[in-house]
Amino acid sequence: MSATLLDGVLLLAIVGAVSGLARRVGLLAPILLVMVGIIMSYLPFVPAFHLEPELVLGGILPLLLYAAAIQTSVPAFRRNLRPIGLLAFGHVLFITLVVGLAVHALVPGIPLAAAFALGAIVSPPDAVAATSIARRIGLPRKTVTILEGESLVNDATALVTLRVAVAATVGAALSWDAALRELAIAAIGGVLIGWVVGWLAAWLHRRTDDALIDNTVSILTPFLAFVPAERFGASGVVAVVVCGMYVGHRRPLLMGPASRLQMDAFWRVTQFLLEGFVFLLVGLQMRGIVDRLSYAWPMVLVVSAAVVGVVVVGRFVWVFPGVYLPRLLPRVRAREPQPSPANVAVVSWAGMRGVVSLAAAFSLPFTFPGRDLLVWVTFVVILVTLVGQGFTLPWFARWLRVSRDDPQADALAEAEVRQAAFRAAQRRLEEEAAKVGAPSYVVERLNALAENRANEAWERLGNPDREPPSEAFRRLRLAMLEAERQEFIDARDRGILPDEVRNRVELEQDLEEMMLSRRRRRDDE
Template identity: 55%
Template sequence: MHGLSDVVILLAVAVLGAALARRLGLLSPIVLVVVGLGLSFIPGFLDVHLEPDLVLVGILPPLLYIAALETSVPAFRTNIRPILLLAVGLVLFTALLVGLVVHLLLPAVPLSICVAFGAVVAPPDAVAATAVARRIGLPRRLVTILEGESLINDASALVLLRVGVAAATGPALDALQVGQEVLVAAGGGVVVGAIGFFVFAQLHKRTRDPLLDNALSLIAPFAVVLLAEPIGASSVVAVVVTGLGLGHKLPVLMSAGSRLQMGAFWRLVRFLLEGLVFVLVGLQLRDVLSGLDRPLGTVAAVTGAVLGTVFLTRFVWVFPAAYLGRLVPRTRRRDPVPPSFPAVIGWAGMRGVVTLAAALALPLSLPGVPSYSRNLFVWIAFAVIVFTLVVQGATLPTVARMLRVPADDPTQDALAEAGVQQQAGRAARKRLEKAADGAPEAVVTRLRQLIEDRTNTAWERLGGDERETPSQAYGRLRQEMIDAEREVFRQARDDGRIAEEVLVRAYRDLDLEESILRRSER
């Protein structure tokens, strides 16, 4: 990219594309990729060359970090078996099968580099999986499994890519050396991630300024990457471990103001980076096509074979992995799997920008192998990304509806929330009575009523009555009052009766109250 103006243009395209997707009711990753594909052929538009380091060091770490922060550690732990089967087992299975297929079609290319290319196209994308799964409202457990897979699979794929390239370009590696490489990458990533968690947890615990907390949060993923890369540890694993730990401990590490501000900050960062990623993928088409140096028949044959292998291997792996362990009755009773779950997981194999960046990281040439063509592999990787995003991503909502995937029961969520809210109310009342000595009785009475209102609101969500509930009536009427208060403050500022700082302070308080009202309406 050539300067700040290019970045601004790309971000503007990403924002407009996301707005168009929302207006049309489509998934934004698909719309943004298609927009990028179209723009790549406009003469004079930005000539953007995607650099692997830009993706793997500049874009991927913050996206993985925010995804890890928002991942439930208890849910991740509960679903660790299917997550590891997908993130490690399926990546290895796909890489080996794709490598064998490519080696059969291109026998002059070493098997090691073919398997390395298989690792390039093996991992579904973290950004695409999260964006699509949450957008179409898949059950919570499915979302956890897909997000967990996408958090870890990049690490296993990149380690396998590193081993395959090393075997193809250097002296032969034996099993011990491969094991050492994997141990350093995975184990080192865990250790670096744990160090990152400890350091930033201590920093967050000692910081009460929301701006400083946000700055630390932005620095964290990049600091972990810079610590992991020089020692050969997996930066992906390190960022995920740090994010999972901090996300789990966030309620006790940060002040309320820091949590609120950080949530808004990372939502904006993720929105912009996700949009930028998919536009960048689409914009690479012109460069990828111009680099092809093989006959069309060869290109079509290898591309079709890889697409078919990538698509089928996921289903071949997912169904046995889902059901073989449940031949044991105890496991089947403890962990039932609806028949639609494996089918949806199999279909949700969208690849993304990491696949393209990894393909660009393949060696430009191989000594003694004149038939090797990185450009061909880059094209196939690009075709896999576009096919899985546009075809599988666009049809995943339809597949989920056809399979009648059982949705999460909102009544169960509301019942659990109401029960915990009642318990929290009792704890709050007990704490109030203990601390109320010397406080005005009117204040204590008002706080008791607040506890009761919050508990009642939680139980109201269980009701099926179509009439307006007391909390809904309160929200509607209080919103009218807030609008009236805002108008008075604005008019007073315009008349010169209050300073701008007074208006800002009043609006901030009213905005916070309105955000609480809107949250309670969901």
């Protein structure tokens, strides 16, 4: 095993251990991983881990974006398209402009175009940090949708803006028309390529019932969207997001249950490991960035504080007018309910930056004006927003008394749809049973099974002080499964049952137990 591979395995082991510790002590894993990475960077026996921009932007980012995109609700994304667009495009360009002007004013030796490059680097909230923290602290579904939608698209705006700023800095000056044209090509090209690859992936999924093939297609899909888009000058980020949302929205009709279960498990593990890896990697850059810094510390601290202030305050300055000013128009006011100031403040505070910003900073040419300073300031912005804002976001939401989604409303909606689904299932059962002449007792058993499942949702709306029959059924059936499993293990150990048979039965038991356990966890939430 090579040293590089061994280092990677050790990092993943640290991710697992630190994430497990974070859950046990009630901390947010991304914040703890960054802090552990910073400490590790100063330990003498820990090798230097250099963040490779190509690995992050071309290897890790497509996987994380695709994993998030296939889980994104397309109807919810459409309903919140205006606020998402104001954040993913308007906010990024606004922060780019303000940060660039501030840095150029403080350090005149850095050209304005180079200062705008820093603004583009630190402008997009991270695609992982905001939504992972927002979901874990239970923010309202609409707020999470807006943050998730922003983080899926804003990287494209920032990276294309960075490309324009770098070109202007190194002498390839672009007119405003050319810059806007490049942005348009990146966006439209990314949408078209993402749609084509999404359609192709859906076509492949629809024509196979092999779970392994489905997962192989799923792993390759984000790269099949990202690489051609980048090669043709479009936005690979937009292509991956569009492709993922296209496939995710149609997934229930594209593949069988075995493929969906296996794919969900794969992407959960992938997200867990890659998210933890990138947060740990951010912290591990601390020592190397400090060692390469060649500017005087007083000036460095002033610039760092100014940029952090602009990034944090600038988000409030953009978000509040962006939310309330359009509601002066009667059409917008009639179509969208007015959000509470508490929810708007939480969206403003949830502006954590992450590894994409750091990878973008490292991608600057080594001869780029003020490169060491720009990389350092980027790291400080990430550290302050991720640790400071991420750590205080749960407290901030509680202090503002941000209202959560009403579980009773969710249960009522589920119960009504389950009842409609039960009636549809009854009609289909009658039709199919009449065609094949099914025995009456089979029809009655299937009808009772569907009715019991429909009634479970109504039970959750009933008396909370009494154990619902469905919960008693789950509790007793789980105990029965445990006894059945032990009997099969004993039979295997006595040599009267082959392991192949026991493995097949174990799969059936595991699927049933997983379904019962997931229902119980959902009811406890």
